[in-house]
Amino acid sequence: xxxxxxxxxxxxxxxxxxxxxxxxxxxxxxxxxxxxxxxxxxxxxxxxxxxxxxxxxxxxxxxxxxxxxxxxxxxxxxxxxxxxxxxxxxxxxxxxxxxxxxxxxxxxxxxxxxx
Amino acid sequence: xxxxxxxxxxxxxxxxxxxxxxxxxxxxxxxxxxxxxxxxxxxxxxxxxxxxxxxxxxxxxxxxxxxxxxxxxxxxxxxxxxxxxxxxxxxxxxxxxxxxxxxxxxxxxxxxxxxx
Numbered sequence: 001x002x003x004x005x006x007x008x009x010x011x012x013x014x015x016x017x018x019x020x021x022x023x024x025x026x027x028x029x030x031x032x033x034x035x036x037x038x039x040x041x042x043x044x045x046x047x048x049x050x051x052x053x054x055x056x057x058x059x060x061x062x063x064x065x066x067x068x069x070x071x072x073x074x075x076x077x078x079x080x081x082x083x084x085x086x087x088x089x090x091x092x093x094x095x096x097x098x099x100x101x102x103x104x105x106x107x108x109x110x111x112x113x114x115x
Numbered sequence: 116x117x118x119x120x121x122x123x124x125x126x127x128x129x130x131x132x133x134x135x136x137x138x139x140x141x142x143x144x145x146x147x148x149x150x151x152x153x154x155x156x157x158x159x160x161x162x163x164x165x166x167x168x169x170x171x172x173x174x175x176x177x178x179x180x181x182x183x184x185x186x187x188x189x190x191x192x193x194x195x196x197x198x199x200x201x202x203x204x205x206x207x208x209x210x211x212x213x214x215x216x217x218x219x220x221x222x223x224x225x226x227x228x229x230x231x
Contacts, residue, residue, distance in 0.1 A: 004157075006157075009155075034219070036220075036222075041124075041224070041225075042224055042225070043119070043205055043206075043207075043222035043223045043224045043225050044158075044205065044207075044220075044222040045222070046219050046220070046221065049219060090157060090158065094218075103160070103220070105150075105157040105158040105159075106157050107155055107156060107157040108157050
């Protein structure tokens with residue numbers, strides 16, 4: 001069965017420090033991987049995606065993510081966190097299922113960046 | 116910029132009422148989706164549509180129905196609202212890209228529904 005795991009409910013980081021939000025997945029075939037961010041009282045916004053090619057993907061707001069096929073991971077990273085990065089982050093994977101392509105979202109990780 | 120709008124930000128309804136949630140997108144997207152978001156569960160797909168008058172069940176369709184009479188509008192209907200349908204409801208849309216897997220979904224702001 002396809003699944004996406006975000007093992008941390010919450011990540012706390014000091015402003016200026018690097019941040020990592022973890023995501024692992026289990027799918028059959030080649031996955032297409034996404035990160036979305038949700039600010040308070042807002043819908044989800046697309047951050048970045050991995051389809052093919054370079055394993056390091058750069059996205060909006062200075063975020064990047066590294067696709068690691070052997071570890072089936074797609075961790076979100078940023079070299080220097082900002083207080084304004086505090087939000088809820090969702091990892092998603094899209095792959096072929098019995099009924100066609102299907103997107104599965106992780107449970108979300110809340111990021112707190114302290115000044 | 117893609118814009119996805121939802122008819123209400125907050126709704127309070129009583130058990131047994133029929134509830135309509137409306138979603139409109141202005142980018143001529145073929146695909147539209149309804150999710151519910153609950154703490155610790157992430158987003159779960161209720162229904163989606165890849166064309167006008169077409170609909171497909173998602174992971175949790177029970178208690179819901181949908182309508183897509185026009186390409187830009189996708190409605191979610193709770194035939195008889197129950198307290199366990201209290202949730203945040205998110206609409207999304209995307210291009211089809213030949214119904215391939217590369218689509219990026221664009222989300223509306225969400226409707227927070229409370230069923231008493």
